[in-house]
Amino acid sequence: GENVEQHPSTLSVQEGDSAVIKCTYSDSASNYFPWYKQELGKRPQLIIDIRSNVGEKKDQRIAVTLNKTAKHFSLHITETQPEDSAVYFCAASRDSSYKLIFGSGTRLLVRP
Amino acid sequence: DGGITQSPKYLFRKEGQNVTLSCEQNLNHDAMYWYRQDPGQGLRLIYYSQIVNDFQKGDIAEGYSVSREKKESFPLTVTSAQKNPTAFYLCASSRTGGFNYEQYFGPGTRLTVT
Numbered sequence: 001g002e003n004v005e006q007h008p009s010t011l012s013v014q015e016g017d018s019a020v021i022k023c024t025y026s027d028s029a030s031n032y033f034p035w036y037k038q039e040l041g042k043r044p045q046l047i048i049d050i051r052s053n054v055g056e057k058k059d060q061r062i063a064v065t066l067n068k069t070a071k072h073f074s075l076h077i078t079e080t081q082p083e084d085s086a087v088y089f090c091a092a093s094r095d096s097s098y099k100l101i102f103g104s105g106t107r108l109l110v111r112p
Numbered sequence: 113d114g115g116i117t118q119s120p121k122y123l124f125r126k127e128g129q130n131v132t133l134s135c136e137q138n139l140n141h142d143a144m145y146w147y148r149q150d151p152g153q154g155l156r157l158i159y160y161s162q163i164v165n166d167f168q169k170g171d172i173a174e175g176y177s178v179s180r181e182k183k184e185s186f187p188l189t190v191t192s193a194q195k196n197p198t199a200f201y202l203c204a205s206s207r208t209g210g211f212n213y214e215q216y217f218g219p220g221t222r223l224t225v226t
């Protein structure tokens with residue numbers, strides 16, 4: 001069935017360093033790839049998304065890259081700050097299915 | 113925190129009892145979703161609905177039931193048939209229209225069954 005694998009499960013970086021989280025999806029028809037951030041005890045919130053017609057998208061310190069051939073996509077956070085500490089989830093979906101398949105999450109810790 | 117609400121925040125039940133979790137949204141979204149979140153795991157889809165009076169099973173629908181009688185409301189019932197009901201339950205909603213749109217999540221309900 002449809003599956004999204006996410007690595008690493010935990011990631012610890014020094015403040016100011018970059019963090020990279022990688023996801024691989026199984027459904028080749030997937031064309032929408034959002035990333036959600038969930039702070040402790042709070043609801044997940046969308047931080048960035050990408051559609052399959054582009055290879056990269058940036059929003060300030062956050063960027064997402066997509067490799068359709070290899071069926072993987074990555075989240076890049078530059079100049080990390082302590083407030084970036086959270087659990088990050090990737091997901092994949094086909095347009096019009098509205099069904100998101102989530103990865104298992106990455107717990108990011110940014111050390112001051 | 114308007115937009116999509118869930119109640120209650122914490123819920124305790126005895127084993128063998130059915131329990132209904134509330135989810136309401138005032139975003140005028142057509143689609144609504146229920147996810148289950150367990151420690152160390154991602155969000156798993158229980159049920160989703162793209163339009164009133166219609167809903168589809170997700171990946172882990174066994175032991176759960178839903179209804180979608182109103183656009184604004186999508187209650188989830190956790191039945192006694194659900195073997196491991198203790199979990200954090202998240203409701204979400206989104207626009208529809210051919211493309212995928214952002215899913216907005218509620219604050220969640222933490223259910224404990226003993």
